[in-house]
Amino acid sequence: MSENKNADSIRIARKYLDSLVVEGRILGAVHPSTRLCVLGAEFETPIMTGALSHLKGGMAGLAEGARAAGALCSVGMGDNDSLGKVLATGAKVIKVIKPYADREEIFSRIRFAEEHGALGVGMDVEHAVDVENDTDSLVAGYQMKLPTLDELKEYVNSTRLPFFFKGALSVQDALTARELGAAGIILSHHNGLLRWAMPPYALLQDIRRAVGNDLILIADGGIADGFDAFKVLALGADLVCTGRPLIPAYEAEGADGVAKTIRAFTDELRAMMLRTGSRDLKSIDPSVVHEARWL
DSSP states (O other): OOHHHHHHHHHHHHHHHHHEEEOOOOTTOOOOOOOEEETTEEESOSEEEOOBOSOTTOSHHHHHHHHHTTOOEEEOSOOHHHHHHHHTTTOOEEEEEOOBSSHHHHHHHHHHHHHTTOSEEEEEGGGGBOSSSSSBOEETTEEBOOOOHHHHHHHHHTOSSOEEEETOOSHHHHHHHHHTTOSEEEEOOTTTTSTTOOOGGGGHHHHHHHHTTSSEEEEOSOOOSHHHHHHHHHTTOSEEEEOTTHHHHHHHHTHHHHHHHHHHHHHHHHHHHHHTTOSSGGGOOGGGEEEOTTO
């Protein structure tokens, strides 16, 4: 797979985000709050970490940074020992699990997450197959398998933890996730695994109308700052993930860099909320965002 092919979906998502413009509602504005309660826990910001994997210095520092910033942390591929170090930081964590061909690998990670205090678990189903064909993929030496609906239902029912499907990117997937008993979905094309993908944010309003408040909607991919986050929240997301911007901050300053970046994004989000008359996250009015087709 060439870099250009991989970049198609990333470029499309960026172009869509940049086409969204915001109207101001400054008269009578107040200093806003970004606090929220989700999955029974309190957070200072709806900006959370993307499900990163294999970071230099380990994943625990990412979790420490998220905890310091009052943010939810999601983590990707890694064994139970790595997850144990992440959870030992005291961060609130969603563990996203690969669709391993060896189902015991999946159940082992679900059990470990539940027993050691994770807030939720998920599966990035879209990583089951190769990009160029329908062959089950090999990821970091592990064989993957495209799970059936019955298998997905079994995974959901195997735990008391809220379960998320990462890679859902349609109203149909959202409705299926609800039928399977999921707590929510993480809208994502996983850095271009789906070629020419719809921007996750462009689907939010349709999905929200279809599922109401039955699912937690997390938007992932391409969130570069708090201004992007505001647009995506206005379109209907409950939480937004950021991943790539955290990596250089983490490599340069460790957990402090992660916390600083999330706090800076949250400050930018508050600036947008103030200037649009949004006193809190629930009062962000979707009608403040417009698609500027002339750009």
